[in-house]
Amino acid sequence: MKSSRVILSVRDLTKIFPNGVRALRGLSFDVYEGEFLVVIGLSGSGKSTLLKCLNRLLDPSSGVIVFNGTTDVTTLKGPAVRDLRRQIGMIFQHFNLVPRFTVIKNVLMGRLAYLSFFRSVCGLFNKREVSKAHEYLRLVGIADKAYLRVDSLSGGQQQRVAIARVLSQDPKIILADEPVASLDPATCHTVMEHLKFINKELGITIVCNLHFLSLVREYADRVIALKDGVIVYDGLPQAIDEKWFEKIYGEGARDVQVH
Amino acid sequence: MWERNYQILLFDALNLSFLGLAIFLGLGGTDEEFFMTYVSLISWSGLFLTLVGFGVGVLFEGKQISTLGRILFAVPSSSAQSGPLPFWRSFWGIQSVVTLVVAAGVGLIVTKATLWEIFDERGLKGAFNLFVALFQPNWRLLPQAIYNVLVTIFMAFVATIFAIPLAFVLSFLCAKNIMRHPVARSIYFILRTLLNFIRSVEALIWAIIFSVWVGIGPFAGMLALMIHSVASLAKQYSEMVESVSEEPIDGILSTGASHLQTIWFAIVPQVVLPFISFTVYRWDTNVRMATIIGFVGGGGIGTMLLKYQGQAMWNEVGTIVLVIALVVWAMDQASAIIREALK
Numbered sequence: 100m101k102s103s104r105v106i107l108s109v110r111d112l113t114k115i116f117p118n119g120v121r122a123l124r125g126l127s128f129d130v131y132e133g134e135f136l137v138v139i140g141l142s143g144s145g146k147s148t149l150l151k152c153l154n155r156l157l158d159p160s161s162g163v164i165v166f167n168g169t170t171d172v173t174t175l176k177g178p179a180v181r182d183l184r185r186q187i188g189m190i191f192q193h194f195n196l197v198p199r200f201t202v203i204k205n206v207l208m209g210r211l212a213y214l215s216f217f218r219s220v221c222g223l224f225n226k227r228e229v230s231k232a233h234e235y236l237r238l239v240g241i242a243d244k245a246y247l248r249v250d251s252l253s254g255g256q257q258q259r260v261a262i263a264r265v266l267s268q269d270p271k272i273i274l275a276d277e278p279v280a281s282l283d284p285a286t287c288h289t290v291m292e293h294l295k296f297i298n299k300e301l302g303i304t305i306v307c308n309l310h311f312l313s314l315v316r317e318y319a320d321r322v323i324a325l326k327d328g329v330i331v332y333d334g335l336p337q338a339i340d341e342k343w344f345e346k347i348y349g350e351g352a353r354d355v356q357v358h
Numbered sequence: 359m360w361e362r363n364y365q366i367l368l369f370d371a372l373n374l375s376f377l378g379l380a381i382f383l384g385l386g387g388t389d390e391e392f393f394m395t396y397v398s399l400i401s402w403s404g405l406f407l408t409l410v411g412f413g414v415g416v417l418f419e420g421k422q423i424s425t426l427g428r429i430l431f432a433v434p435s436s437s438a439q440s441g442p443l444p445f446w447r448s449f450w451g452i453q454s455v456v457t458l459v460v461a462a463g464v465g466l467i468v469t470k471a472t473l474w475e476i477f478d479e480r481g482l483k484g485a486f487n488l489f490v491a492l493f494q495p496n497w498r499l500l501p502q503a504i505y506n507v508l509v510t511i512f513m514a515f516v517a518t519i520f521a522i523p524l525a526f527v528l529s530f531l532c533a534k535n536i537m538r539h540p541v542a543r544s545i546y547f548i549l550r551t552l553l554n555f556i557r558s559v560e561a562l563i564w565a566i567i568f569s570v571w572v573g574i575g576p577f578a579g580m581l582a583l584m585i586h587s588v589a590s591l592a593k594q595y596s597e598m599v600e601s602v603s604e605e606p607i608d609g610i611l612s613t614g615a616s617h618l619q620t621i622w623f624a625i626v627p628q629v630v631l632p633f634i635s636f637t638v639y640r641w642d643t644n645v646r647m648a649t650i651i652g653f654v655g656g657g658g659i660g661t662m663l664l665k666y667q668g669q670a671m672w673n674e675v676g677t678i679v680l681v682i683a684l685v686v687w688a689m690d691q692a693s694a695i696i697r698e699a700l701k
Binding site: 154185189193195196200211216 | 614628
């Protein structure tokens, strides 16, 4: 459940790409332990860039990100970055699984940071890791698919494999970059329900990018809205009325309902 | 007014210079002696013609006559004229036809092509006898030919097998998407240049080098094929590595995996089938190359063929050619089937 302890603190975060695009222009916000924080905004507003800066898949241009009270994420190097990524799991819009591997092998990929190169190449995952992986597959309801190739699964099932993979890395936070944007509306809710379960029952903090405001109202504890790389809204989802909506998405925008 | 474009002027000037020199050489009979006697005259007139060409080019530019250089190099402008050009302004058509005709004509003179030689009675008879002999192979030579062709196949096989691990490692060091760090990037450029050099030297030349180094025989041929295979496979492999999908890479990286783990678990699964496919094709190519390499001391069936051809023993040559043809055909089929199955 949401506590008052700050797990991730972002100050003046800026990202300028080599081609000159200023994706983030000085963002500051806190993420509290155990909350379900949703980031909204138009495509190109900097949502994905923000998440990728948090786990250093991208290097921020300036600013400070304090994780777990002590580390400034932006100064980490080499092995320390990998240790950070182990603690900050990520799921993606296009699932980013290894297509040729089986479901269970994809889930075990979450354990790579715990193994030496030699052990991982030889597939020397211990019994506990394998049984945990099966347990996570049961949790997301696809235990029977464990030995199928992951590219034979539907989009919704693949995203659930990705959730099992992220769980197997024992993260403190999960970043979800448009987790349902390439799924149909029905599967959308299954995946969101799993994320909600992970957040509420397992107590893992979630920072999630979303497109649909209807989903935001249903799942978010708190909302941050980005526009052109700047935070234009930070507060409760219920408080986003017509006026705010137009401010975030622009004049004449209309909400799409996902049932 | 057309803008001054030196690329166009240079092309058309060199074109005119080529035409002038080609006609001069053609009239002179184009043998080595003629060329060497008049080499300074040819050089100076070439330079002179180029300068004249520049002048003509500038003149045509003023008159807005479209030359071949303009067709090839002109930057397309938005202010294109409307309607077709008058005949005299589309000079490039005449220019390209004249250039092609002159080049083909001089080419025939240089290669000393004559119909007379083709229908020469004695030559025709000799060729006919040779053909008849080729189709009457000396079967007693068959076991020896089979042994030597096996040597060639193994030579190609071993060269390919030993090339795989080296090319595998090199392919990642030669892939732009992996060598991103500035230090890594300089290693990338050095290795690329080295491999390009190795590849641009034909396997035939490597065979000559190695036959001096380790002595004439299959070992020299194997080494020549191997070094060439490493460079070729590394190039093909690394192009595959450069075209992998980024998504699994981000996925694996996000779990906290190391660089080596990311290569092994996110990139290798994507490239392993194309790698095998390229390798099978390389073996097939190597068998064909190994035959030729035998001619310069690489051992195997090529060396055997050279021996009997030198003694004009055409029945024996016929046996060897037949064995080579069968093996090349079989390898071709086998590799096509394997590669199809891998898709």
